Amino acid sequence: MDGAGLPPASLRADAAAETVTLVLGEPLAAGRHTLELSWTGELGKHMKGLYQSKAEHEGKTENYAFTHFEPTDARRMFPSFDEPEFKAVFRTTLTGPAKLTLLSNMPAVSESVHDGMKTVAFAQTPLMSTYLLAVAAGRLVPQTRKVEGVDVTVWTRPSEAGQAGFALDAAEHALRSLNAYFALPYKLPKMDLVAVPDFSAGAMENWGVIFFRDSALLVDPKLTSPRAKRAVAETVTHEIVHQWFGNLVTMKWWNDLWLNEAFATWLAYKVVDRWKPEWNTWLSFDARRQGPLGVDALASTRAIRSKAVSSADIRAMFDGLTYTKGGTILRMIEGFIGEEAFTEGVRLYMKRHAYGNTEADDLWAALEEASGKPVGRIARDWLGQPGYPLVKVSALSADRGHLRLTQKRFTADGRAEAGRWAVPVQLAYERGGKVRTHVVLLDSETAEVTLPGTGPVAWVYPNKAETGFFRVGLDEDLLAALPSGLEKGLAGVERTGLLSNLWAEAQAGSSPMTRFLESLTRFKADTGRPMTEKTAAALVELQDGFLDPADAGRFARFASELLGPRWKDWGYGKLSDDEANIARASALAA
Ligand SMILES: [Zn+2]
Structure with a gap:
């Protein structure tokens, strides 16, 4: 403390509360003081905090190290006020094996090599929350592109270097689109996207050094389907949205985590849809929306905005209600006040709260200011009550x-x-x-x-x-x-939406099953994948849960008439009207 040592007894740890308390012998005088802490620790094994990761290189297993802090694991690596509202600047210096690449949030400002080890010092970060700090040490190779003044780099292991190109394209598109959307340029000089060999989440938006599990970032140009590409583009864009929404402006406390995730989910779909309209991105969002529509109709559901006190409470909030119901609510509000007013409100909010912390009400206030409409009242209804x-x-x-x-x-x-x-x-x-x-x-x-x-x-x-x-x-x-x-009339997503509604109502007993079955027949000209999947999944559930065995033959014929022509279109062989159809439907719906 202020250059003088403290006795070991002055440190009191409380494992349950995940805190350390410093007890000083004398009261401190009012004014400015400096507290220096030094500590040692071991690399974790469970993909939390600073952890050890292993990867093969030229037939040998090598040790790498990465971090994952969100929500409450920065404290595993260093003592800190590890809560989002305590923003600080960080100057990180790393020492590791000289053969490895060392990365952190900011660009390196100096590097020295000594005895097979190297030490890299990184530039000071902007004011940010602890959960967004990150370091990486691994045998990584870069592919870099300059995008609107920012060095965007995809880092992979050498054996995967050929799979970085698509992520780089997606990142370039996202960065350009979001610079324009927020009307506030990305704040750091570089943006790294790193394929991490062992990673517990799909991806993590660490400011300036975004981590992904391999499958969420890498695309083998010869093998990957359009569906997999779309998923990579969505994940890359989602994490880049967080560079503003979450990193530059951060929730005060984890009870508003939903806003962070809902916003990134919704805006990523919007940006990707503009980039590649042929992917029908909103159709896949609708398929994703069916999960929380199901969960949220159960007695056990919760309100999106709920109390979070312990680390376990906070972790439990990363679910479909947070991401997808939350994202749909934002989309619904955008539809209500109009895209222009919504964008203007978001820009106002970003400008007003840059480097700060907010509650959801701050966003509603900005959207109300931009639109003159009762956004807060709508939002509170949808966030504060379940269902x-x-x-x-x-x-x-x-x-x-x-x-x-x-x-x-x-x-x-x-x-x-x-x-x-x-x-x-x-x-x-x-x-x-x-x-x-x-x-x-x-x-x-x-x-x-x-x-x-x-x-x-x-x-x-x-x-x-x-x-x-x-x-x-x-x-x-x-x-x-x-x-x-x-050709005319309902959009594809509305046809599948209508069937989902009729099916849910039939299951709940509030509408006859025949209404659903008649509608299936009515839309059988729609042989696209989303409709076929919906039809097949519903038929399988119907067979398993509702079918009288005496009707099995008739049901199989019905399913065959409905789905048979699609199998032929898709290159399946000749069909007989037996239960094999349903088996295929099951396989398709899985
Ligand atoms: Zn996210």
């Missing part, structure tokens, strides 16, 4: 121009549960030969809506592009009016 509503729509007039909307909490088993939301509903409808959108806020149990325009309304679908985190139910007339054709 989601079923929005039922019925026509009040023969021309379908006048509708009634009602909401009720949706549960998987049909049990009654309380819940009321301010629901931004995007109604897609066709009137006068044109498909239009009408956005309303359903914030009471029931409301009447008049669709703009004149003449009869051909059809209405109340969750345009499946942007909302709710289920929809249509009355018989509205369901029958939906077009089955693929």
Whole structure:
């Protein structure tokens, strides 16, 4: 303390609280003091803190070291106020075997080699949270590209050097797009993307030195499917979004972790969709959304924003509700206030809180300022209570121009549960030969809506592009009016969304199974993969959970008629109407 040593007895460790307390003999005088700590430790084995990793090089196993700190493992490597609100600057110096590459958040400023070892000192970081610090030591080779003044490098093991190109393209696109989106350039002089041989998460957004497990970063150009490429692009973009949203502006406490992850999830899909529209990125988001739609209909679900005290509570928050329900809520809010106002609000928020810490309310305030709409009220409804509503729509007039909307909490088993939301509903409808959108806020149990325009309304679908985190139910007339054709009418994601809704309602017992089966037949012209997967998965569940054995033959014929032509399109052999069809459906749905 202030240059003088402290006796060992002045240190008191509390393992349960993960803290060390320094007890001084004398009270300290008011003013500025300096505390210097030195310590030693061992490399961890469990992919937490600073840990040992092993990799093969030219037939020999070598030891590498990497870090993973989020959420509460920086304290395993160094004593610190290891909570996101205690931001600090870091000057890191590493010493390791000279044959290895040593990396940290910032570029190296000096390097010296001595006795087979090397010491690298890195530039001082900006003000940042402890969980974002990182170091790496491994036999790594670089592929670098300059993007808008930033050195972007993908680091791989030498044997994988040929698989870095796609990640570099994805990172370049993400960095350019996000520099523009946030209207605030990326803050560090370099951005490393490192393929880590042993990594517990998919990826980690350490500021300036992002870590990935191999499969989330590397793409073998000869073998990898478009689906795998899309997943890599999403992960790379997600981590780069965090360089702003999470790293530059950080949550005060882990109860707002959801905002960090929800935002990165949603914006990554948006950026990747713009880059490669042919990948149908939002269709894959919809498939991902079905998981939390299922979980959140169970009695055991939780509100997104929930209390987190211990390290275990915090770890439990990294789930589908945090990432995907959270991401859908942001998308729903963007749809409600409009893309322009949403972007403006995000820019305001980033500028106002750069290098600081925030709560979710700070984002809602900025979005309200930019849009003049009640974003906070909507967000609090969706974050503070568990579950989601079923929005039922019925026509009040023969021309379908006048509708009634009602909401009720949706549960998987049909049990009654309380819940009321301010629901931004995007109604897609066709009137006068044109498909239009009408956005309303359903914030009471029931409301009447008049669709703009004149003449009869051909059809209405109340969750345009499946942007909302709710289920929809249509009355018989509205369901029958939906077009089955693929060219005009419902988008692919809406067709699969509608079937998911009908299937969930049938399972919950609130709508007859026949409505679902008839709709399957109706959309059988859609032989694309998402619809086929949805159909196959539902048929398998239906067979396993609901089928009367006496109906097995008829059911198999039904499944065969529905899926048979698709097998032929996909190059399968001749079909017989037996249970083999269902076995194939099972394999497909797995
Ligand atoms: Zn993330």
